[in-house]
Amino acid sequence: MLVALCLVMGAAGGVFVLKQRGLLGEGGPTARAPIVWCEGLPVERCGQHPRDCRVLAYCDGVKFCAATTAQPESCGAEGERPQDLEGGTAGATSLVELAEDPVMEAVLRSDGFRLSELIASGRGINLPGRSKATRNLSPLMAAADKADVAITRMLLSSGADPSLRVPRHAETWPPHGWTARCFARFQELSAVEAGLVVTSTAEERCLREADLLSAFRSRDSTRALSLSRELRGDVQVRVLERAVELSFKHRSPLLMRAAVGAGWVPPKGDEASFESWPAYRALLQRDLQTLEVLVEAGARWPPLAELARLGHADLVRRSLEAGADPNAQLPRLPTPLVSGVQSGNSSVVDVLLEKGADPNLPSRGDVMPLGAAVNRPGGAPADEEIVGLLLEANANPNTAGKVGALLYAATGACRPSMIPLVLRHGARWDKATQGAFLYLSALDARKCPDASKLELLQALLAAGVTLSAEDAERHDARWRDAILHPPFAEVLRQAGLVLAPTPPKPVHEKHLLLFDSADRAKDRRGEPKWNNAASSEAP
Known part of the structure; x- marks a missing residue:
């Protein structure tokens, strides 16, 4: 009986170990955890893992290595790529955020002690992370992207594969095809780049992109402009978008010009999402030179109401001359004229009225231009020049608010x-x-x-x-x-x-000064000298 008990416990322990190693799923021995990241392998190495990987092709004909569990889907009528192949590891776009892989978590935390423990326990160091931010990165890529020299060296010495590359995916970062060496070049980690060398045409391309981003990161506008001319039209959109973000971060019009020179085309956007317009972002940063570069490159002008609010009369005029509507009403914004009136800038109001702004058009919340001139933000007094401009443009004087509002505004100001x-x-x-x-x-x-x-x-x-x-x-x-x-x-x-x-004010008895007659002083006629003429005994 003791032997049978031991056999049962041993079998249970074996099942537990198999589950921990991913060799046995909840439904039986058919489920098996991956031991290689197929999507990160170059196509030429896919055949080295026939049990786990196979070669598939996107609808544009580009071959890639995929897990054997990945199911290819038919292409659309116009040859667009299947949606599942654009969504990360094995083409999956899970809506559930999984717990991060322990190895990747140690890398992200720069926890060398924990990483050495995991490596010693036999954990795989070439598998991608599980979160949305890391599911297209190997631990070696993540360490290089963090510019963590110590963790990068530890992974290399433990056998991390530097030839793995970022697969196609739907996120904005990381760039397709980048290897750990490209991330190291981007972060200027020359100390470890020599150990990451992998000779391939694809890597040469990503190294050029990394050089370009490195110039943006270090704010080297001369180098960025030179590289942008060399690489124009040969830089993927994700790299260009990161270059634009770095240009905004550094508030550098020269870097933005380099991004445009490398092939970035400013998106037009729709009116409902004006906050994401590149030129509007530059306006909010008060970076008017970058705004000029963006407008020259074809970017949409910032909302006219925002130009008016910030008091840029010259930009308001140029935007109107470029075709902006002086009576535009974008979501969440007042009309341009009301914005100009609230800013207190008479030059902006003059330009808007000159270009056809309606002085009797109600804004968001039924605010009228004259009403905005009278009730300015922060209780500021009315501006006589702005009120005069509106009245001269035939603004209805009775739209300022309640009866007498304009006269009250004049006296209060x-x-x-x-x-x-x-x-x-x-x-x-x-x-x-x-x-x-x-x-x-x-x-x-x-x-x-x-x-x-x-x-x-x-x-x-x-x-x-x-x-x-x-x-x-x-x-x-x-x-x-x-x-x-x-x-x-x-x-x-x-x-x-x-x-x-x-009328005379009555005097209360408690306010009278009463004192003993024996202590009263005498005047020259021998009469009492009173200290309080209001006393009841005073003559």
Whole structure:
């Protein structure tokens, strides 16, 4: 019985070991973990692993090495490649993110101690990672791409295969066909590149691409421009896209010119995704020279509303001359005119109106241009020049907001000359209820000297704004403070301000100074000398 128990435990242990080594799946001995990365092998080496790998061809005729479990699919009517062959290892595009391979995880963490343990335990060091970022890289490629000299040397000394190359895939990085040596060249790891040499035509191409990216990474614009002329039309799109990203990172118009010279064509994009337009990215970085390079290369101009918001009047004009719509309404953005008004840049507003912007077109949230001029971001005062430009362009003065909004804006902004301007263009106000508030708004104007406040009051008086007896009574305390300044008092009286006489204030008994009559001082006539004339005993 003891022997039988031992046999059962031994069999269970054997199954466990087989499962750990990937030789036995959940359904039986048919499932077998890969011992070689077929997709990373050159085609000429595919026959060395007949049990695991076989040669297939993409629909464009290019042969590649694939796992025997990969199922080829028929090509489309126009010869497009099957979708599954563009998605990473074995052509699979799994929606489930798998746990990273232990060897690859040790490489990514630069954990040499853990990596040496895994190598000693017999773990494969030529298999790709399992995550989306690493499933097209061998551990040796990943170490070289991280510029990790120590890990790269450890993998090489342990038998890592430097001839493995990146297969076709759908991600933007890494580039197709790159070997570990190409990644080392990109990172300028000359100390380990000699141990990664693999002589092949494909590697020579990727080394040229790596040289180009290395110039971008080190910000060597002279070298990048020279290489871009040599390699024009012979650089894969993924490499060009990485070069563009490095150009944005360094904010270098010369590097961007080199990327364009190497064959990169700026994507047009659609209006819903304007945030990804290359020229818009340059605008947000305030890199106007790079923006110029991109526009020359055919990139789409940044949204006109954003050019207006940032106050670039010259770029606004050039964009309009290139065909931009002055009344364009892109998603998540206001109209160009409202953006220009909110920026407070009168030159931008002038250009937009000159090129046909509609001063009565509502923006996102039904914001009108005049309303934006009156209610500027951060509580900034209205700009008289911008208001004048809009009114001269026939903006409806009653679209500024509530009745009297333009007059309130003039007084609040301390702009006396703006009052006759808005009235001349038909601005309305409620004579029955708003007279007092307009005068008080002028008196309360921030950062407005008394001389300018006086001009505001005089402009309101000249416009026919009057005060009633109800106004005087309702704001009595405010008026009494204002008339302490004689010039203000004169204008307010001309506007009709009449204040009632001020009644004497009653004196409470607790405020009286009472003291004993024996201690009272005498004056020259012998009468008591009172310290408080309001006392009840005072004559």
